[in-house]
Amino acid sequence: MGNLRNLITDVPGLRVGNAHDEASATGVTVVVFDRPATAGLSIMGGAPGTRESALLEPEATVSAVDAIVLSGGSAYGLDAAGGVMQALAVQGRGFAIRDVRVPIVPQAILFDLLNGGDKPWARGEGEPPHRALARAAVASAGVDFPLGSVGAGYGATTVNLKGGLGSASTVTRTGHVVAALVAVNAVGSATIGDGPHFWAAPYEQNGEFGNHGMPATVDRRALEPRYKGGPGQNTTIAIVATDAVLTKAMAKRLAVVAHDGMGRALRPAHAPLDGDLVFAAATGARPLPEDDIYAFADLGAAAADCLARAIARGVYEATALPLPGALLAWRDLYQPKRLTE
Known part of the structure; x- marks a missing residue:
């Protein structure tokens, strides 16, 4: 499959929209599926x-989702799903129950x-x-979208650099598209x-995050954990998607395996101080070959690699917020390396 955008929208049947508020330094990212998609969720962070996470469990009744939302704002940001529901209801989308749709x-x-953003609503004002x-x-959702300091990644940070929205995609040997989308707000680096x-340097493709590779040696001090903020002040949230036909149980397994990418790209990950999690979604356009027992395992390996790459891209593409004392971005400190060097 040629002409990949290296975005989650390389999986046919979904679109991505972003919006953010500069004054409050927060934002929202929405993945909208053209048709309901099978989905699962794996949570490995402690906070x-x-x-609507319980309905994603394999034994729950609802079999598919219309959209998935990544948002800033901590618990205040959970209002975002209601806004998406409103927008989709206008389009006639939703789970049918007699003459209504949800x-x-x-x-x-x-x-x-x-x-550093002004968030009066976090003080009970407005x-x-x-x-x-x-x-x-939702209104802006399309197949092309920017990365870095946009959407849910607008106000995101890591322990040492500005965080952001990242994405990456690939095609497995069976021709299935696998991709990731992530808002990098990590407790670590x-x-x-x-x-x-x-x-994530070993997984980089085509210089997508600077082509710097690994250092000649890794200083042991770089292996010492560094933590940002305190309990509840972090979380890296991600979606991996594929065009394969999966059951809800398989979607959950895909989300579990994709967490490997978080462990490869962030140090540390899955801490008790953050809420690291991965949604997995399958649009069901291409069945897996019945005679290939490793085809599904390949999806998991590809999802983990894509998530690692997407995390690095989110930090690489980010720009510092125009706020006093804002954390510097990767690009403020390091000029992107030319591929011809």
Whole structure:
């Protein structure tokens, strides 16, 4: 499959929309499926924030979702799913119950309340912007979208650099498309020590995050954990998607295996101080070959690699917020390396 965008929208049948509020330094990212998609969820961080997560369990009744939301705003941001539901209801989308429809919209949030933006709603003044941002994100959803400081990644940070929205895609040997989308708000670091090298460097493709590779040696001090903020102030939230036909149980297994990519790209990951999680979605356009017992395992390996790459891209593409004392971005410190060097 040629002409990949290296975005999650390389999986046919889904679109991505972003919206953010500069004053409050928070935002929303929405994945909208053209038709309901089978989905699962795996949570490995200790402090997650979610909505409609229980219905994704394999034994739950609802079999597919209309959209998935990634949002800033901590628990205040959970309003975003309501905005997406409103926008999809206008389109006639949703789970049919007699003469009404209920759009099925799972969501995860990250903590961006202390990044310098003015958030009066976190002090009990006014309404959070996430519901309106979500409607705007649905309206803007398309197959092309920017990375870095946009959408849910707008207010995201890591321990040492500005975080952001990242994405990556690939095609397995059976021709199935696998891709990832992530808002990187990590408790730890995506880079090795104080240099430009990413932990995800072994998985990089076509210089997508600077072509720096691994350092000649890794200083032992770079292996010492560094933590940002305190309990509940972090979370890396992601979606992996494929065009394969999967059951809900298989989607959950795909989400579990994709967490390997988080462990490869962030140090540390899955801490008790964050709510790291991965949604998995399958649009069901291409069955897996029945005579290939490793075809599904290949999807998991590809999803993990894509998530690692997407995390690095989210940090690489980010720009510092225009706020006093804002955390510097990777590009503020390191010039992208030319592929011809």
